[in-house]
Amino acid sequence: MTADQGETPAATAGAGTADPALDANVAADVPPEILAQSLGQYLRVSWLRIRGGNSGILPVLLAIVIVAVVFEIITPEHAYLRPSNLVYIFGLSTVYMVLAIAETVVLLLAEVDLSVGAVALIGGVIAFKLVQRPGPDWPWWAAVLAALAICGGIGALQGALTALLRIPSFVVTLAGFLLFSGILIVILGGADSTVSLNTSVPNQNIIYDMVQGLIAPALGWIILAVVVVATGASMWLRTTERRRRGLTAPPLSLVAIRIALIAIVGAAVVIICSVNRGSSLKSVTGIPWVIPIVLIVLGAWTLVLQRTRYGRYIYAIGGNPEAARRAGVSLRAIRIWAFALCSATAALGGILLGSFFYGQYSSNTADPGQLVLYTVAAAVIGGVSLFGGRGKAVHGVLGGLLIGGIAYGVSLLSLGSLSTPLQYILPGGVLLIAVLIDVVSRRGAGSATGV
Amino acid sequence: MIADPNQTPAGTATGTVDLTLDAEVAAAEVPAGLVAQSLGQYFRASWLRVRGGDSGVLPVVLGLVVVAVGFQIANSKFLSAQNLVNLFEQSTVYMLLAIAEIFALLLGEIDLSVGLVMGLGSVVVAELVQPSGANWPWWAAIIVTLLACAAFGAIQGTLVARLKMPSFIVTLGGLLILEGVAIIVLGGSLVGIGNSGFTNEVYLYNIFWGTFNPVVGWILLAVVVGAAGTVFWLEDARKRRRGLQAAPRSLTVMKIALMAVAGIAVVAICNVNRAHAGTIEGVPFIIPIVLVVLVASTALLQRTRFGRYVYAIGGNPEAARRAGVRLAAIRIRSFVLAGLISGIAGVLFASWQVSLTTNIIKSANSYVLLAVAAAVIGGTSLFGGRGKTIHGVLGGLVIGGIYNGLYLMGVSSQWIDVVVAGVLLAAASIDVLSRRGAPGKA
Numbered sequence: 001m002t003a004d005q006g007e008t009p010a011a012t013a014g015a016g017t018a019d020p021a022l023d024a025n026v027a028a029d030v031p032p033e034i035l036a037q038s039l040g041q042y043l044r045v046s047w048l049r050i051r052g053g054n055s056g057i058l059p060v061l062l063a064i065v066i067v068a069v070v071f072e073i074i075t076p077e078h079a080y081l082r083p084s085n086l087v088y089i090f091g092l093s094t095v096y097m098v099l100a101i102a103e104t105v106v107l108l109l110a111e112v113d114l115s116v117g118a119v120a121l122i123g124g125v126i127a128f129k130l131v132q133r134p135g136p137d138w139p140w141w142a143a144v145l146a147a148l149a150i151c152g153g154i155g156a157l158q159g160a161l162t163a164l165l166r167i168p169s170f171v172v173t174l175a176g177f178l179l180f181s182g183i184l185i186v187i188l189g190g191a192d193s194t195v196s197l198n199t200s201v202p203n204q205n206i207i208y209d210m211v212q213g214l215i216a217p218a219l220g221w222i223i224l225a226v227v228v229v230a231t232g233a234s235m236w237l238r239t240t241e242r243r244r245r246g247l248t249a250p251p252l253s254l255v256a257i258r259i260a261l262i263a264i265v266g267a268a269v270v271i272i273c274s275v276n277r278g279s280s281l282k283s284v285t286g287i288p289w290v291i292p293i294v295l296i297v298l299g300a301w302t303l304v305l306q307r308t309r310y311g312r313y314i315y316a317i318g319g320n321p322e323a324a325r326r327a328g329v330s331l332r333a334i335r336i337w338a339f340a341l342c343s344a345t346a347a348l349g350g351i352l353l354g355s356f357f358y359g360q361y362s363s364n365t366a367d368p369g370q371l372v373l374y375t376v377a378a379a380v381i382g383g384v385s386l387f388g389g390r391g392k393a394v395h396g397v398l399g400g401l402l403i404g405g406i407a408y409g410v411s412l413l414s415l416g417s418l419s420t421p422l423q424y425i426l427p428g429g430v431l432l433i434a435v436l437i438d439v440v441s442r443r444g445a446g447s448a449t450g451v
Numbered sequence: 452m453i454a455d456p457n458q459t460p461a462g463t464a465t466g467t468v469d470l471t472l473d474a475e476v477a478a479a480e481v482p483a484g485l486v487a488q489s490l491g492q493y494f495r496a497s498w499l500r501v502r503g504g505d506s507g508v509l510p511v512v513l514g515l516v517v518v519a520v521g522f523q524i525a526n527s528k529f530l531s532a533q534n535l536v537n538l539f540e541q542s543t544v545y546m547l548l549a550i551a552e553i554f555a556l557l558l559g560e561i562d563l564s565v566g567l568v569m570g571l572g573s574v575v576v577a578e579l580v581q582p583s584g585a586n587w588p589w590w591a592a593i594i595v596t597l598l599a600c601a602a603f604g605a606i607q608g609t610l611v612a613r614l615k616m617p618s619f620i621v622t623l624g625g626l627l628i629l630e631g632v633a634i635i636v637l638g639g640s641l642v643g644i645g646n647s648g649f650t651n652e653v654y655l656y657n658i659f660w661g662t663f664n665p666v667v668g669w670i671l672l673a674v675v676v677g678a679a680g681t682v683f684w685l686e687d688a689r690k691r692r693r694g695l696q697a698a699p700r701s702l703t704v705m706k707i708a709l710m711a712v713a714g715i716a717v718v719a720i721c722n723v724n725r726a727h728a729g730t731i732e733g734v735p736f737i738i739p740i741v742l743v744v745l746v747a748s749t750a751l752l753q754r755t756r757f758g759r760y761v762y763a764i765g766g767n768p769e770a771a772r773r774a775g776v777r778l779a780a781i782r783i784r785s786f787v788l789a790g791l792i793s794g795i796a797g798v799l800f801a802s803w804q805v806s807l808t809t810n811i812i813k814s815a816n817s818y819v820l821l822a823v824a825a826a827v828i829g830g831t832s833l834f835g836g837r838g839k840t841i842h843g844v845l846g847g848l849v850i851g852g853i854y855n856g857l858y859l860m861g862v863s864s865q866w867i868d869v870v871v872a873g874v875l876l877a878a879a880s881i882d883v884l885s886r887r888g889a890p891g892k893a
Contacts, residue, residue: 161876165880165883167879167880167882170619170833171823171827171833172876172879175872175873178871178875181865181868182864182867184865185865186865191865369816373626373627376620376623377623377627386620387617420809424627424628424630424634425628425631425632428627428628428631429628431620432610432616435616435624439616
């Protein structure tokens with residue numbers, strides 16, 4: 001689990017090649033926008049990167065397209081890509097997405113957290129319990145924050161055992177999984193108990209609406225416009241700022257293409273969500289709240305991992321812990337924080353899970369063991385390496401979408417007795433194929449640089 | 452760990468003639484039986500070994516004593532003959548799965564699929580003897596089940612050893628696939644082996660629930676102790692005759708005596724009538740079954756070249772490779788053995804549960820966690836190269852004891868999980884700290 005294969009060949013490469021963009025060794029490890037000066041170069045560098053084994057989100061995007069096309073063809077009445085189903089798939093996948101983002105943070109350190117499933121469910125049950133009336137009747141935001149804080153504390157505890165005593169994280173979190181699966185039932189109040197949200201209470205309805213609530217289409221368009229303009233402006237300003245200061249910056253044409261892509265994808269999502277997916281008597285339209293929620297989680301973690309010193313240290317430790325230590329990085333603090341933040345993010349996933357199941361939690365809502373398997377599978381399928389140092393938050397989101405898409409597609413097929421087993425077999429098979437690709441592409445990268 | 456008697460540190464221990472006194476070199480790495488010339492020396496060498504961080508089975512035996520004494524104080528039924536047999540029955544599956552897991556752990560790998568290999572094995576063996584279905588003879592069903600489980604181990608081992616995929620992920624994917632396959636084989640319904648009208652089902656049922664006649668139990672014990680004692684004695688005598696290092700004669704006698712006493716205790720306990728009404732007495736078949744698996748796997752690991760290579764790879768794969776060990780072949784064989792032993796556990800599981808449902812198959816998932824816990828609690832290292840299959844048996848007993856004792860006290864199952872988690876963490880901490888304390892391994 002802790003194979004550190006982080007020696008990047010950057011130092012050995014480049015000799016004798018004037019144009020770094022043409023050097024496969026450099027291209028494999030440096031983001032293309034740093035090397036490329038024009039759109040043509042960018043595409044060329046990206047292609048070298050893919051050939052060098054660093055294919056990024058490409059495989060998972062391809063897999064999502066394949067899954068979508070295949071299920072659209074084989075489902076009865078070609079129902080898979082109907083707007084109602086797409087929205088449902090997204091709701092189903094959000095849990096895997098958020099949990100996979102959480103798991104990614106730990107995987108980047110070349111550790112693993114097997115307790116995310118149990119911790120997520122604990123977070124959900126705590127938040128649901130705290131808003132009960134009669135009961136604590138806390139405001140919803142306080143309940144959510146308390147759940148995140150408690151689960152963060154749980155994660156810090158597990159992180160401390162891993163980071164301070166150097167007990168393998170795999171064992172610590174295995175014990176944590178057993179421990180918190182037990183405590184989950186205790187908090188729930190026994191194996192037969194349930195806790196549910198009363199939607200007629202506005203305070204509880206807000207948590208219920210996190211997945212079930214909808215944004216009206218008109219408002220959706222306005223939000224989309226604001227988001228596209230804001231991110232576009234910040235991307236554009238950042239690029240021009242870098243250029244003015246003489247730093248490497250992606251070509252402006254690339255920035256324009258990216259902004260256009262964001263706008264197109266956003267418009268597609270809003271259009272799909274604006275189609276009436278209810279009956280002719282009662283129309284259901286609008287964008288589920290969970291889409292902006294997942295986007296915020298994704299954006300926050302992307303910022304933390306890509307733009308802060310903390311994020312850089314995580315990649316450094318995942319790449320080569322000894323090198324990071326000698327560079328003065330406090331391995332212990334970074335590791336403990338990573339486990340804490342992973343568990344806090346998982347708690348949010350647990351709250352969304354309860355909201356997805358119509359605001360009800362019972363001991364049968366989700367099996368924590370299966371949840372963690374799907375989570376690790378989602379992260380790895382998305383493109384996060386198990387050996388640390390390679391992966392992004394967006395990989396977790398795409399992997400989660402793929403897992404949710406497969407799970408729902410299988411349930412649509414009306415296979416009768418085969419549908420339950422296939423919900424295990426397909427993710428297992430996809431996981432093995434994803435890791436096979438990971439391993440083979442790493443080997444390809446290794447031979448390309450003569451390692 | 453791969454102590455070759457011909458290469459004891461005699462050459463390196465300069466200045467110290469008496470090896471038993473050189474704690475740094477001799478005690479921590481060489482089995483006490485090799486250094487000691489007398490019983491007193493043996494105990495001294497063993498103590499140095501424990502202090503050097505290689506405490507072997509000592510912590511888990513201590514743990515067993517604590518569990519036994521603690522629960523006996525809490526509930527006087529705990530050490531009753533009836534409950535002890537019950538406890539062993541509950542622990543059987545943990546023990547076998549832990550032995551299976553140890554074959555992966557010794558290599559520094561992990562096998563997360565053992566629980567579901569067991570689950571699949573139980574479903575396959577039960578389906579194969581169904582009179583309305585395949586209607587195979589019981590022995591054929593068992594053989595095919597074991598072959599299927601071993602084959603699955605071979606596939607996983609090949610992915611790990613040849614394609615260099617992490618065992619953690621291969622067996623995670625394997626587990627998911629197996630869960631699906633097991634549910635398919637089960638056919639969405641219930642399958643049972645409890646019908647006393649069908650001979651094959653009765654045979655299968657009796658594997659777990661059958662017992663020896665008390666008299667037969669005593670005769671078997673005499674045969675086993677006599678045979679094992681003779682083997683021990685002859686082997687030590689042969690070593691001494693050839694001028695090799697051998698344990699002192701008094702130690703051999705003591706080991707045989709201990710074995711006899713333990714055996715007599717087990718048979719005596721099992722021969723007490725443990726039924727509320729009627730008669731249930733005698734040694735359960737599962738005790739010799741577990742013993743056979745334990746002895747066979749111990750012999751394989753301690754006495755064969757394959758076993759030495761397993762420890763060599765676990766200790767340092769690169770060194771083993773340069774010494775000419777074919778890593779891939781040894782790794783694949785280890786995973787095959789893990790699958791095979793999980794298959795044996797599967798046959799016992801089917802017999803134990805009598806009828807299998809989808810929910811029972813899904814619950815097989817949690818057994819892998821307990822199997823890893825049992826191995827680690829027993830004293831097997833997670834980092835490879837250190838451990839014996841006896842650790843799995845003792846660790847399985849501890850876990851079975853905790854479950855049984857807490858259940859007797861009326862503790863609900865979720866709190867039992869919490870306690871097991873605590874024990875696992877404690878065992879892993881001991882593993883980590885003892886390695887840190889060991890000389891030259893910091």
